[in-house]
Amino acid sequence: MSNYPLSYKLSWLPRFLKPSLGGDGKGFAPMAGTLMATPPMRTVRLAFIGDISAVANRRAPDCDPAIKAMLGSADLVIGNCESPVVDRPSAVLGTKLGTHHAMSERFLAEALAAVGLAHEKLVLSLANNHVLDQGVAGFDETVAALQRLGIRSIGLAADGPVQPVKVGLLDVGFAAFTLWRNADEDLFAGRVSMGSDLAGWPRGFDLLCAVPHWDWEFRHFPRAGTRALARHLAGQGVGLIAGHHAHVVQPVERIGETVVAYGLGDFLGTALARQPWPGRIGGVFVVDVSVDEGTHGVIAAYRMHPFVRLRGRDHERLVSVAHLEDAMRGKVERRLRAIFP
Known part of the structure; x- marks a missing residue:
């Protein structure tokens, strides 16, 4: 059985049809920010993308060259393998x-090629609610x-709870x-990480990054409990948090030196093929981390790059907001202004 409350289940379809702007919108940070007064000489670039699925795509997506170039500029790209x-x-x-x-290995490989993602520069999380949709055998196959x-x-x-990755x-x-x-x-037990208790987490990293599958779906502002968990993680030394599961883009918050991107939306559509437009907004969250002596591991700057997944006949087209047609661009920009101060 799933662990969703009844109120969550009952609200799923209404919120899918009309993603909510309700909730506490106070205390969030701008879409882009600089955390160091003097820019570092050397940085490592991390790019976080949202959920990846084949539900809305029978074949690989078309990708805006600007998005492909942005992903190509990163030293490491981190996403959530939702299928x-x-x-x-x-x-x-x-x-x-x-x-x-479910998605085939061939679809995943072709989709990654279409958006310019090199496999050796990619990290995918399997800690999500759908990872056992095809049973234990499907999990092992994944x-x-x-x-x-x-x-x-x-x-x-x-x-273990923390996986080390060397990035430059x-x-x-x-x-x-x-x-x-x-x-x-x-x-799920013994297969998928489900704990957010930092007591057993190893330390000694230049940067500790949490990638949680949290919050409620189709709500642009995170719930109070989600923000409290973010504060707890930040207080225990987590310097960067990039979340999934909401399927809509959510705001950024700065908690001391910790940067939190609560939700990046979908990178490839995970719900129904004909999803209403507010749920088609996603984000690529780009973070530059200093590797200079004295500031090694400190976040220097961040920026959320929003884009929209437009529907083709049997696949999606990933288009940066700047390249949208005027009517759609206006709607998307108004929604983004409501989310990001």
């Missing part, structure tokens, strides 16, 4: 209806598929975990 990677879905009916996710593709995975319980001169610890599950707890 199990399997040859044949075992949950056939649920997969057809879209309640159970882990094996990412290994074959040369893509590093995070969020696996067997690897930077030692980053990634802690991916999910607060939500779509199956019984005993299926």
Whole structure:
């Protein structure tokens, strides 16, 4: 059984059809910010993308060259693998209806190529509610598929709560975990990281980064409990947090020297193919981290780069906001102004 409250389940469809701007919008940071008065001489660039799924795509997406160039400028790209990677879905009916996710290894490889993502520069989290949609065998197949593709995975319980990744001169610890599950707890236990308790987390990294699957879906502003967890993580030494699960873009918050991007929306559509437009806004969160002596591991600057997933016949087109047609661009910019101060 899943662990969603009844009120959450009842609100899913209304919020999917009309993503909410309700909630506490106070205390958030601008879409872009500089944290160091003197820019560092050397930096490492991390780019965070949202959920990746094949639900809204029968073939690889078309990608705006500006987005492709942005991703190509990063030393490491981190995203959430929202769909199990399997040859044949075992949950056939649920997969057809879209309640159970699945994508083929070929689709994933072609989608990554279409957006210019090199496998050796990619890290994908498997700590999410859909990772067991195709059962235990599908989970095992997903882990094996990412290994074959040369893509590093995070969020696996067997690897411990924090996975080290060397990015140039930077030692980053990634802690991916999910607060939500779509199956019984005993299926997730021992396979997927579900804990946010820092007591057992190893330290000694230049930068500790959390990648949580948290909050409620289709709400632009995070709930009070989500913000409290962010403050707790920041207080325990986590310097960067990039969240998933809301499927809509959410604001940025600065908690001391910690930067939090609460939700990046979807990178490739994870709900229904004909999703209403506010849910089609996603973001690429780019963070520059100093590797200079004296400021090694300190976040120098960040910027949220919003984009929109437009619908083609059987796939999506990823378009930067600046390249949208005037009517759509106006609607998107008004929504972004409501989210980001």
